Amino acid sequence: MDPALSQLFRQLPAVDELLRHPRLQSWVDRLPRPWAAAAVRRVLEEQRQSWRSCPPGDLPSQLDEAALFQALQLALDQAAQPAIRQVINATGVIIHTNLGRSLLAVEALEQILEVAAHYSTLEYDLVKGERGSRHDHLEGLLKELTGCEAALVVNNNAGAVLLALNTLAQDREVIISRGQLIEIGGSFRMPEIMAASGAIMREVGTTNKTHLRDYENAITSETAALLKVHPSNFRIMGFTSEVALPDLVALARRYSLLTLEDLGSGCLVDLSRYGLEREPTVQETLAAGADLVTFSGDKLLGGPQAGFALGSKEVVAGLRQNPLTRALRPDKLTLAGMEATLRLYLEEPLAMVAIPTLEMITRPLAEVERQARNLARTLKRRWGARIKVEIRPSEARVGGGSLPGAVLPSRALALEIPPLAPHELEARLRQTHPPVIARLEHGSLLLDLRTVQTDEHPALLAALGEVIDLGAPASREG
Numbered sequence: 001m002d003p004a005l006s007q008l009f010r011q012l013p014a015v016d017e018l019l020r021h022p023r024l025q026s027w028v029d030r031l032p033r034p035w036a037a038a039a040v041r042r043v044l045e046e047q048r049q050s051w052r053s054c055p056p057g058d059l060p061s062q063l064d065e066a067a068l069f070q071a072l073q074l075a076l077d078q079a080a081q082p083a084i085r086q087v088i089n090a091t092g093v094i095i096h097t098n099l100g101r102s103l104l105a106v107e108a109l110e111q112i113l114e115v116a117a118h119y120s121t122l123e124y125d126l127v128k129g130e131r132g133s134r135h136d137h138l139e140g141l142l143k144e145l146t147g148c149e150a151a152l153v154v155n156n157n158a159g160a161v162l163l164a165l166n167t168l169a170q171d172r173e174v175i176i177s178r179g180q181l182i183e184i185g186g187s188f189r190m191p192e193i194m195a196a197s198g199a200i201m202r203e204v205g206t207t208n209k210t211h212l213r214d215y216e217n218a219i220t221s222e223t224a225a226l227l228k229v230h231p232s233n234f235r236i237m238g239f240t241s242e243v244a245l246p247d248l249v250a251l252a253r254r255y256s257l258l259t260l261e262d263l264g265s266g267c268l269v270d271l272s273r274y275g276l277e278r279e280p281t282v283q284e285t286l287a288a289g290a291d292l293v294t295f296s297g298d299k300l301l302g303g304p305q306a307g308f309a310l311g312s313k314e315v316v317a318g319l320r321q322n323p324l325t326r327a328l329r330p331d332k333l334t335l336a337g338m339e340a341t342l343r344l345y346l347e348e349p350l351a352m353v354a355i356p357t358l359e360m361i362t363r364p365l366a367e368v369e370r371q372a373r374n375l376a377r378t379l380k381r382r383w384g385a386r387i388k389v390e391i392r393p394s395e396a397r398v399g400g401g402s403l404p405g406a407v408l409p410s411r412a413l414a415l416e417i418p419p420l421a422p423h424e425l426e427a428r429l430r431q432t433h434p435p436v437i438a439r440l441e442h443g444s445l446l447l448d449l450r451t452v453q454t455d456e457h458p459a460l461l462a463a464l465g466e467v468i469d470l471g472a473p474a475s476r477e478g
């Protein structure tokens with residue numbers, strides 16, 4: 001080994017020594033010994049690795065002890081906490097896929113808790129006293145809410161699309177417009193799902209224009225279905241046209257084909273009534289004659305992660321019999337949370353306030369402004385001259401591939417905590433308890449308050465306090 005390198009390696013303290021080191025004691029004491037040792041070993045290995053990959057000329061002569069202890073404290077602090085844990089979403093993106101998409105309504109949380117803590121009717125028919133099906137629980141509600149004949153709920157919408165294509169079009173052709181060959185986050189690409197399902201994709205039209213005759217010209221004896229996909233996370237502007245669903249349905253019926261629509265978001269309320277852009281609803285898609293509609297449970301619908309396949313009795317019955325349905329089945333917590341969420345939709349005004357996703361989308365700007373003022377006032381009262389805080393107009397987004405063009409007027413706190421530069425502050429905020437995910441915009445650090453819940457304000461203030469006091473990671477209360 002390079003002598004300079006081995007000289008540095010020898011400066012690294014041993015794991016045992018570090019575990020007993022007074023500078024790490026309060027972190028180490030919070031952890032089971034082997035878990036603390038594993039975290040320490042990881043940091044030491046990262047340090048060795050960074051030296052190994054360092055060009056020889058740039059190797060330091062001395063170990064940076066302060067930096068090493070900072071890294072150790074951070075690693076031990078992380079190891080003490082669950083990997084999946086709460087964060088405060090101050091990005092202004094409501095359905096943030098990386099941050100867990102939809103928050104659940106209290107009603108859904110309560111139902112999940114009940115079903116998780118107790119035995120339940122998951123697959124039990126209380127009337128007959130015999131085995132029931134988990135797939136029956138939500139169907140009645142979905143029929144009532146959407147007018148569908150039958151419904152199946154699976155693990156997520158990618159699963160619903162895969163199941164639908166595999167059941168209805170394996171080894172046969174499915175026609176789709178080139179303008180709808182989407183990729184959405186998390187590696188869901190329509191051509192790849194299509195291939196995985198065993199269906200053969202027939203692309204028609206062009207990126208910006210597809211006509212009814214394009215579909216018709218592509219129909220052969222091998223065609224099983226026409227598929228329409230809601231281009232959820234982008235918009236093609238200008239010289240464009242897609243075929244409307246009713247026209248597609250009429251064409252499909254003439255050739256005895258099925259019409260499938262992947263709606264993506266699964267909107268159950270007409271958002272234009274709340275001053276938002278129109279998003280096609282599940283109800284109107286079914287009313288337009290689609291044989292099957294698929295959509296997510298945790299986007300605009302605002303429930304737990306799930307995928308829905310709603311449509312005709314015959315088509316849904318076919319899906320249920322596919323062995324893939326067993327592989328994609330939703331768990332009892334999902335079903336419990338989803339049922340409670342869907343029940344809220346029976347009274348739309350209730351859904352709009354009780355389902356956090358819908359509440360955040362429709363929260364009046366004046367209310368966001370009021371919360372911004374409250375927080376700014378508290379920040380100034382607590383920390384006065386040590387910070388600079390200003391209320392700025394901001395643009396929040398629905399996210400999650402819903403209403404891609406829609407901008408929701410919002411308010412953000414532009415925060416400065418000297419001497420930290422905005423990007424340093426952003427990084428520090430990711431290490432607080434709970435972490436705060438902020439937005440950097442035009443060189444400012446912004447906390448958009450449309451995505452922060454009022455009951456999170458104390459946690460947000462505590463997190464900011466951790467950074468302002470520039471001390472050790474917070475003492476962890478409650």
Ligand SMILES: *Cc1c(COP(=O)(O)O)cnc(C)c1O
Pocket residue numbers: 156157158159161184188229230231232233262263264265295296297298306307400401
């Ligand atoms: C989000 C989305 C999916 C995937 O849904 P998941 O629930 O994330 O699996 C599929 N199709 C469209 C159009 C989408 O927007």
